[in-house]
Amino acid sequence: MAKRRAAGSCCCCPMKEDNARFCLLAGLILLYLLCGAAIFSALEHPFELRARLLWKQQLDNFTRRYRVNLGALHTLLRQYEEANGAGIRVDALRPRWDFSGAFYFVGTVVSTIGFGMTTPATIAGKIFLIFYGLIGCAATILFFNLFLERIITMLAYIMRWCHERRLRCAGVGVVSSREESSGEEDSLEGWKPSVYYVMLILGIASVVIACSASTLYSSMENWSYVDSLYFCFVAFSTIGFGDLVSSQRQQYESQEAYRFGNCLFILMGVCCIYSLFNVISIVIKQTLNWILGKLVCSGKPKRIKRNAVQPISSHHRYTDGSVETVCDSETDAGALAEVQVGRRLSGEMISVNEFMVSNKVSLALLQKQLSETAHQGPRQSYSHQNGFSGGVGALGIMNNRLQETSVDR
Amino acid sequence: MAKRRAAGSCCCCPMKEDNARFCLLAGLILLYLLCGAAIFSALEHPFELRARLLWKQQLDNFTRRYRVNLGALHTLLRQYEEANGAGIRVDALRPRWDFSGAFYFVGTVVSTIGFGMTTPATIAGKIFLIFYGLIGCAATILFFNLFLERIITMLAYIMRWCHERRLRCAGVGVVSSREESSGEEDSLEGWKPSVYYVMLILGIASVVIACSASTLYSSMENWSYVDSLYFCFVAFSTIGFGDLVSSQRQQYESQEAYRFGNCLFILMGVCCIYSLFNVISIVIKQTLNWILGKLVCSGKPKRIKRNAVQPISSHHRYTDGSVETVCDSETDAGALAEVQVGRRLSGEMISVNEFMVSNKVSLALLQKQLSETAHQGPRQSYSHQNGFSGGVGALGIMNNRLQETSVDR
Numbered sequence: 001m002a003k004r005r006a007a008g009s010c011c012c013c014p015m016k017e018d019n020a021r022f023c024l025l026a027g028l029i030l031l032y033l034l035c036g037a038a039i040f041s042a043l044e045h046p047f048e049l050r051a052r053l054l055w056k057q058q059l060d061n062f063t064r065r066y067r068v069n070l071g072a073l074h075t076l077l078r079q080y081e082e083a084n085g086a087g088i089r090v091d092a093l094r095p096r097w098d099f100s101g102a103f104y105f106v107g108t109v110v111s112t113i114g115f116g117m118t119t120p121a122t123i124a125g126k127i128f129l130i131f132y133g134l135i136g137c138a139a140t141i142l143f144f145n146l147f148l149e150r151i152i153t154m155l156a157y158i159m160r161w162c163h164e165r166r167l168r169c170a171g172v173g174v175v176s177s178r179e180e181s182s183g184e185e186d187s188l189e190g191w192k193p194s195v196y197y198v199m200l201i202l203g204i205a206s207v208v209i210a211c212s213a214s215t216l217y218s219s220m221e222n223w224s225y226v227d228s229l230y231f232c233f234v235a236f237s238t239i240g241f242g243d244l245v246s247s248q249r250q251q252y253e254s255q256e257a258y259r260f261g262n263c264l265f266i267l268m269g270v271c272c273i274y275s276l277f278n279v280i281s282i283v284i285k286q287t288l289n290w291i292l293g294k295l296v297c298s299g300k301p302k303r304i305k306r307n308a309v310q311p312i313s314s315h316h317r318y319t320d321g322s323v324e325t326v327c328d329s330e331t332d333a334g335a336l337a338e339v340q341v342g343r344r345l346s347g348e349m350i351s352v353n354e355f356m357v358s359n360k361v362s363l364a365l366l367q368k369q370l371s372e373t374a375h376q377g378p379r380q381s382y383s384h385q386n387g388f389s390g391g392v393g394a395l396g397i398m399n400n401r402l403q404e405t406s407v408d409r
Numbered sequence: 410m411a412k413r414r415a416a417g418s419c420c421c422c423p424m425k426e427d428n429a430r431f432c433l434l435a436g437l438i439l440l441y442l443l444c445g446a447a448i449f450s451a452l453e454h455p456f457e458l459r460a461r462l463l464w465k466q467q468l469d470n471f472t473r474r475y476r477v478n479l480g481a482l483h484t485l486l487r488q489y490e491e492a493n494g495a496g497i498r499v500d501a502l503r504p505r506w507d508f509s510g511a512f513y514f515v516g517t518v519v520s521t522i523g524f525g526m527t528t529p530a531t532i533a534g535k536i537f538l539i540f541y542g543l544i545g546c547a548a549t550i551l552f553f554n555l556f557l558e559r560i561i562t563m564l565a566y567i568m569r570w571c572h573e574r575r576l577r578c579a580g581v582g583v584v585s586s587r588e589e590s591s592g593e594e595d596s597l598e599g600w601k602p603s604v605y606y607v608m609l610i611l612g613i614a615s616v617v618i619a620c621s622a623s624t625l626y627s628s629m630e631n632w633s634y635v636d637s638l639y640f641c642f643v644a645f646s647t648i649g650f651g652d653l654v655s656s657q658r659q660q661y662e663s664q665e666a667y668r669f670g671n672c673l674f675i676l677m678g679v680c681c682i683y684s685l686f687n688v689i690s691i692v693i694k695q696t697l698n699w700i701l702g703k704l705v706c707s708g709k710p711k712r713i714k715r716n717a718v719q720p721i722s723s724h725h726r727y728t729d730g731s732v733e734t735v736c737d738s739e740t741d742a743g744a745l746a747e748v749q750v751g752r753r754l755s756g757e758m759i760s761v762n763e764f765m766v767s768n769k770v771s772l773a774l775l776q777k778q779l780s781e782t783a784h785q786g787p788r789q790s791y792s793h794q795n796g797f798s799g800g801v802g803a804l805g806i807m808n809n810r811l812q813e814t815s816v817d818r
Contacts, residue, residue, distance in 0.1 A: 018562075022555045029548050033519065036541055037512035043534045045506040051495035051530070058488045066477045074499045079467045080486060081498065085652055086460035089490065090483045097454040103446035110442065114648035116525055121460070125452045126639040132445055137646055138689035139438050145690070146431045153427075230535040237546050239523035242651055243494055280547035281554070 021288050028288075086121060092250050100259065104247070107263065110136035111270055113240035117248060144274045151275055155201060159193040195282050202276040209272055210236065213265040217246055220258055236269030237277070430697050437697075495530060501659050502526075509668065513656070516672065519545035520679055522649035526657060553683045560684055564610060568602040604691050611685040618681055619645065622674040626655055629667055645678030646686070 063070050087096035095101050096118045105118040109129065120126050214228035223231065223244065231244040247262045472479050496505035504510050505527045514527040518538065529535050623637035632640065632653065640653040656671045 018555075018559070022552075022559060025548065025552050025555060029519065029545075029552055032545060032548065033512060033515050036515040036518075036545065037508055039537065039541075040514060040529065040534060041506050041508050041511035043531055043537065044511070044529055047530050047534075048495055048504065048506045051492060052497055055488065055492035055495075055497050058485065058492075062481070062485050066475060066481065068475045068477060072471070072475065076467065076471050077489060077499045079464065080489065081493075083460060083464035083467075084490075084493070086457055086464075088461055088464050090486045095457070097450050097457045099446055099450050102450040102453070103442060105449060106442050106445040109445075109648055110438065112521065112647045112649075114523065114643065114650045116650035116652055119650045119652040120449065120453055120639075121456050122452055123635055125449060125456075126635060128448065128452065130639065130642045132448075133642060133646055133648065134686075134689070135693075136438075136441060136445065137648075138686045139434065139441065139693055141686050142690035142693050143431075143434050143438055146427075146434060150427070150431060153424075226532055226535060230529075230539065233539045233542060234523065237542055238521045238647070239518055239542065239546075240521075240649065241523045241525035241528045243525055243528040277543075277547045277550050280543070281551035284544075284548055284551050 017292070020292060021285075024288055024292060025284075085119065087118060093248050094250050104263075106132070106136070107266075108240060109133050110140045111238055111266075112137055112140070113235055113238045113266075113270070115235075115240045115242040115245045117242055117245040144271060147271045148275045148278060151202075151271075152198065155198055156193050159197060160191065163191060163193075195279060199276070199279045199283065202272060202279055206236070206269070206272045206276050209265065209269050213269060216258075216261060216265065220252055221246060221249075232265075232269060233273075235266055236273040238270060238274075426701070429701055430694075433697055433701060434693075494528065496527060502657050503659050513672075515541070515545070516675075517649060518542050519549045520647055520675075521546055521549070522644055522647045522675075522679070524644075524649045524651040524654045526651055526654040553680060556680045557684045557687060560611075560680075561607065564607055565602050568606060569600065572600060572602075604688060608685070608688045608692065611681060611688055615645070615678070615681045615685050618674065618678050622678060625667075625670060625674065629661055630655060630658075641674075641678060642682075644675055645682040647679060647683075 059070075059073070062068065063073060087093055096105075101118060107113075108115050108118075109132065120129050210229060210232040213232050214225055217223055217228040217231060218225050221228070221244075227244060231246065233239075234241050234244070235246075246266075247259055252258045468479075468482070471477065472482060496502055505514070510527060516522075517524050517527075518541065529538050619638060619641040622641050623634055626632055626637040626640060627634050630637070630653075636653060640655065642648075643650050643653070644655075655675075656668055661667045
């Protein structure tokens with residue numbers, strides 16, 4: 001209950017607020033599922049009925065033409081279903097359980113893609129899979145998380161470099177050069193890349209990888225380009241339906257190269273989409289906080305409106321811990337969240353222009369203070385000083401790396 | 410950049426070390442995949458050959474008996490394969506795209522299980538899926554992470570309560586009662602539940618859920634118990650092969666209750682196994698650190714052996730930043746990792762008995778100092794003060810919640 005005590009005067013709202021966010025998300029996901037179900041049902045139901053009718057006709061034609069007993073044909077089809085499970089098709093597929101096939105299979109297990117084009121049929125195989133998957137999936141989750149950490153580090157480094165360049169080109173370097181390196185470095189140390197830029201970059205990277213892979217697949221597998229894109233999304237997001245699976249035919253031109261390229265594309269795609277999902281989930285969390293803030297504040301009329309960019313004086317209000325003087329604790333948490341999100345929704349921490357206008361103190365100092373107001377101040381009260389405010393799940397690693405998730409600098 | 414400078418004297422090893430861990434993990438996963446492929450190939454290849462032979466015989470029997478043209482039969486089977494994709498089987502299955510079927514489908518999409526028993530067949534459906542899945546999967550990742558946070562909070566609370574009770578029963582409460590509440594609360598505030606206990610509890614919870622669900626499935630679906638367990642693992646881990654899918658027949662006894670129970674079990678199972686995977690991945694990460702420490706130290710003979718439990722004096726050596734006096738920076742990082750892991754592998758931070766023996770200072774103070782030595786000290790040099798040492802990925806939320814992942818308390 002370090003958390004409870006650290007929250008100070010607002011003794012039980014952190015727990016309540018976390019629970020509220022969790023329940024709100026669960027409710028929204030349920031709503032999302034219901035809407036999705038309705039839309040997919042509307043889109044796909046007619047096709048299902050047509051397919052059912054078509055198959056009935058085809059079966060009728062066959063039995064009439066060859067005078068086959070329908071019961072015997074059904075028996076054959078049931079046998080074929082079973083054979084399907086062992087990877088047998090009319091048009092011969094690649095062997096399931098030779099070494100390369102088994103390697104593809106274990107790859108789909110540990111990445112949790114699970115196409116299902118190959119599945120263990122023996123009891124020993126099934127039991128082994130449970131233990132194999134337990135370690136394998138955990139290791140892969142760690143791998144994805146370390147990849148996410150590496151890519152965020154790299155992006156932050158590059159974006160910081162660009163930011164430095166931009167500041168210098170805008171002549172701002174001249175202003176802060178008076179304070180020697182310490183002042184500038186301080187202001188740059190506080191600088192974090194925006195989650196929206198990171199999302200944009202990862203989104204673009206995902207699209208580039210998916211499009212390149214789709215070009216490969218559509219030419220090698222004779223799929224349409226849309227089908228290839230659909231396969232890429234299903235594979236990269238680790239959904240892995242298995243209705244379309246790459247590299248399944250017995251023979252391809254330059255087979256080894258294609259198999260290698262296939263593995264490489266899936267690896268890159270999965271890593272990239274995993275990172276993208278995690279960045280999007282930060283944005284979703286911010287939206288949840290914003291909704292919660294709105295909900296709480298709309299229930300309490302004595303809320304005070306604030307500008308998105310606070311004057312310096314507000315710095316003290318946030319950091320000296322007397323936040324409950326503005327409105328009561330819950331309302332305040334909401335309002336703070338709103339201010340926070342309001343700032344975040346603007347994408348960049350504070351634009352350079354805004355600095356130029358308010359030139360009372362030196363740029364570097366102002367930026368430092370404002371960033372403290374924007375992040376450290378509200379964060380500390382809003383996240384109840386529990387040490388990992390931004391650190392929800394895999395997002396934790398982006399904690400302190402992105403502008404929107406910074407706590408302790 | 411901030412990271413580099415924060416690391417102080419050891420200027421480039423944080424990056425190098427993170428990269429080394431990432432590469433080590435990638436290498437180990439590749440090895441794991443190769444071994445898995447070999448084992449699965451050995452287990453399943455004979456069955457595949459038998460199944461292939463069996464189907465050939467069945468097909469031969471049929472064509473001979475009914476004098477059907479093999480080409481025509483192949484055409485029929487190809488048509489049947491296509492019909493299969495639309496969810497048509499000889500023994501009628503539940504409709505794919507009625508509302509409840511579509512709801513089950515979107516559930517498998519956002520959770521990334523992706524059984525593939527239902528897949529969109531129209532172009533509109535496929536394109537919609539990409540955008541629907543993008544938001545849905547991100548929201549579900551956030552949901553899982555918030556669930557993980559909730560469950561870890563709950564477990565930490567319960568285990569802390571048990572720990573307090575145990576301390577009190579052992580009469581330790583009498584010793585620290587002299588220092589009033591502040592001393593005791595300090596010592597308890599430093600206390601974190603062990604990752605191994607959390608892993609154990611989550612493991613037991615997963616097994617209980619899987620066994621309960623398997624009992625349900627084996628009775629409702631007429632699967633063997635092993636098949637049911639296999640299905641549970643494949644579904645809960647979000648692999649979702651789709652070779653076995655629950656709730657697919659057209660009619661069940663008390664169908665609505667079964668469908669609801671099925672959804673509930675899958676939801677609970679997925680949340681529980683997700684948490685378990687993340688906790689296991691912490692342990693894997695610690696093992697990686699240990700291996701890295703071993704590798705680095707074995708390459709440099711001037712390493713100094715240390716006991717698993719350091720004397721108090723070492724506290725100063727770790728925290729005053731002069732770590733490179735012992736051995737050069739890389740070796741030190743490795744050795745520190747080893748000490749750290751050595752302590753962690755013992756499961757509990759410091760056993761109560763060890764405290765009892767060394768009763769020079771009051772218990773609470775000693776525990777505080779030792780925990781600083783064990784965690785904050787080495788952590789700060791090992792994780793290079795970048796603010797989220799334990800926070801790798803989804804583990805980030807367990808940062809500061811578990812003994813083995815605590816940094817800033």
